[in-house]
Amino acid sequence: MTTPDAEAPEHDNPLTEGLERLPVHNTTLVIFGATGDLSKRKLLPALYNLAHEGALPERFHLIGVSRSDMPHGDFREMAQDAIREFSRREPDAKVLEELLNEARYIPGSFDDESIYGELTKTLEEFDQAAGGPLNRAFYLSTAPSFFPVIVGALGREGLHRHPDSEVRVIIEKPFGTTLAEAQELNAEVLGVFEERQVFRIDHYLGKETVQNMLAFRFANGLFEPVWNRNYIDNVQITAAEDIGIGSRAGYYDSAGALRDLVQNHMLQLLTLLCMEPPVDFSADEVRDEKVKVLHAIPAPTAEAVSQMAVRAQYAEGVSAGEDAPGYLQESDVPADSNTETYAALRLSVQNWRWAGVPFYLRTGKRLARKVTEIAVTLKPVPHLAFQSEGSVGVKPNQLILTMQPNEGVSISLGAKIPGTRMSIRPVNMEFLYGTAFMSQSPEAYERLIMDAMRGDATLFTRNDEVEAQWRICDPIVSTWAQQPGPLPQYEAGTQGPEEADQLLQDGHRWRAI
């Protein structure tokens, strides 16, 4: 029986109200692939910046696992060098030292079961030093072929569970390269971990401007009334880069533009643009709505692929005033490669809100400039009374959400040209994020690592979501794989292949990159 003196259970922590940084439970983070490029460029600098801001948990330990054979000290040095080179702020020597001075390194091949025994021992040492079980987060920053290997070994070693604490696994992209692979990988991961423990990274979702799409749509009454098929004529989503593949031939030639950007990042943008308002912003409510959008996009049949998808490769040209090689001349690219460096799709979202609105997606390397944006074109006014008055280029309103390089929102409007005649021309009303906020946006990985350690999966891809993405892209991938080359070419530094125009309906035109 409860006595009047018994302590009432403290459900919420009353000390967290008003704090910008919520507590994160003490954690040991294990990075598989800790000496790799992603770890050096993104993960280690992100950890440093979190430490600098005092955002890491009170007790935080880092363990690196990788194939390179080196002692703990060399790993710490490598990590320090990487942080100094890639951190968004000048590291504070003391913070850097404190962050890494207990970092451990376990060398070995991921399929060598002995490293997991060593890992268990190290994790337990940290638990012991902390006086209790620490949460554990396993970050898989390795080649995708190792994902099932590592997950399976963690399961066999019993590292997928830890009494009185949380265990989470963070999996980098790509999550499979086909629908079948994604399903198989999901089955393997979920055979060991529960879905609530799995955090599939799509770093686009960690970007402030991508998250802001939710605020833009659901915190403003201005746009919702026109956010449907009755007012929107078409949508173009562009992710263009002006650079080539650089030194990534090994990865890129096996992936291509569709797998690299469309299947994950661009479909994420599309779902955020099209989703219904969630009941709340909890992880599953948001992801439920996103998955519904993906389910409303019909997967193309093999016959329909040529009608709704275009691929191409960049050829020699001039980029930023310099001669640029074609894709097939890039080092380490096979001379007969059929990998696309450009992909464009026309998709439809067949639901009550979006039926009949074409969604054009395009991405490519070595295009005219670097830009990631969503252009929402509204339907034209039913009657334009000004045409005989010398109006110039009157066009339907366009709403542009720019993710990079200058994050912001702009709306094109028709305005009267000063003078005695009622002539109209389009003008832009522009809002730039940089002008309105003082804070430097944290790197996407800082946000995502924190969210994973806190167990908030809102910005991570759920198992059904990743499979729904693949269900749309898989027929295109497999159809293209069966078609012989050579691929259509586009000159480096241009707008992309002419073939992409074939996707456009109803007099639509690609927006200039």
Add this chain to the structure above:
Amino acid sequence: MPGVSDSVWREQDTTPGAIEAALRQLLKERHAENASYVPARVLNLVCVVDREWSGEIANRLRGVGRFHASRTVVCAVDPKRTTIDATASIAADSEPSDDHLALTRETVIVDVGPQHLEHLDTIVDPLVVTDLATVVWSPHGHEQALEALLRLSQVVLLDSIDEPNPADAVRRARRLSDSVYVVDLAWLRSTPWRERIAATFDPAALRPDLRRISAITVRHHADSTVAAMLLIGWLASRLDWRCEPLIAEGNMRRGSAEARRHRVKICLEPEPDQQVRGLAGLTLETSSGRWLSLERGPGGLQARYRNKAKGAEREWTVLGASRGEPGILGEGIRQALLRDPTYAPALEACQTMLEHSGAPA
């Protein structure tokens, strides 16, 4: 004729209307020079300072890093002045490039005399950007000017440790809180410490110990009593402690608060070796035998923990870089755009602790 140049304009014996027109002209010229110069539009910061110390304030503002106000209006008060002189300038952090816009910020320095202070709002009003939040900071007193500016401001920035008497500081902050949102740098100095206490008790297993806190000692820079009191006021208000006046014992202040079923011992202790303003350390004890201390140290806070019941003892570093004084001011400007609902209740608890405390003024 006003002397408009690329980015600086100056005029003696001028008017607010002329200054405002000059600012518009400067912005227009900058935009015409290169459309990639874009004015930042975040908030207005109005500073009222002694003319004699305006250079020092300018230095402090230069050190706030990226947390610059988008328009800063400095009213420099010169006791001998009868007319208004002004300088307006526009500065960009960087040159624009194909990929990057160059954000510009405006600074207006208005030299005023004492007779201008009672109606300073009529001089400043045309100079602030409409629809942006306006923050007033008056580090050298000038209460009359501050009162006048409250009409057009939404936020007052202050540092309660600047007041020699903590009771006066708390009273002033409370009075201002009745009409505007107050950002108190003394409060922000305690943020990392509040975050750490919150984190310590966040695990579900430790949360019941929040109700068993039996003693807290806060060590602070000799001038930073208010920062220490705000930390205790925060705990008291969040945990429903009923505070009682503290008693001065030498340099220290001691007292207690009444929690639900027990008393909490409170001690504020100046730390003579602490060079920088703010907190030096704290010690928390619970009736369940836990003991936690946090001390300022290189690379973060040095934490020590004891569980007397289990005989366990541990030490570690809570990572985090010191923000330094410029960082605190920058954080104050940033906080002007946010709202912390826990400051006002903490302040109220502080006032109770200072009532008739007999503490040294």
